[in-house]
Amino acid sequence: KNEVEQSPQNLTAQEGEFITINCSYSVGISALHWLQQHPGGGIVSLFMLSSGKKKHGRLIATINIQEKHSSLHITASHPRDSAVYICAAYGGATNKLIFGTGTLLAVQP
Amino acid sequence: SQTIHQWPATLVQPVGSPLSLECTVEGTSNPNLYWYRQAAGRGLQLLFYSVGIGQISSEVPQNLSASRPQDRQFILSSKKLLLSDSGFYLCAWSEGDPYEQYFGPGTRLTVT
16 A cells, blocks of 8 residues: 555546545655646646645645645636646655655546 | 756667766755656656765665766766666755755656
């Protein structure tokens, strides 16, 4: 079992829909990172959070440390949001970033 | 502001040939540097990280090696490529906190 699990693996949505991507981790962490990878491969950091909630535009990230769970929400989704979304947990025994396998999101017009 | 460069962007190499991928960071000093590989359908895997010139830590035993000849330069090499080395290679840097990493544009390597 991976230390960082994401769900769903694939997600197709219609433009305007509210989207939720989930991330669960089994290690103790000090921070969690949400990343976006576009089809060309480049990776952009969206959020880094260690507690509570952060919001940037239409993106919202939450984390529940006790439940070892984080969610990334996209409101009013748009085709340009189509990408792979990756969560990465920092901490545990190795003190390294541990990556989930990503969620492939396709938003259809 | 800081920027990170990787080259080449794409590379097709035959099995058994050597490899050299380069990563440079601008606008910061003494960054932590990382090499990751993303195989098709799999998550990012940390290959090497470096906290300073000449200081390399290897995460996964393999036929790849890394070097840091200058403060802001990180090189990934191989003497003989294997088919299993195909993938997307990403360089990243961090300043201080290793969990706040910034990624380069990546190199897509296909070994034929």
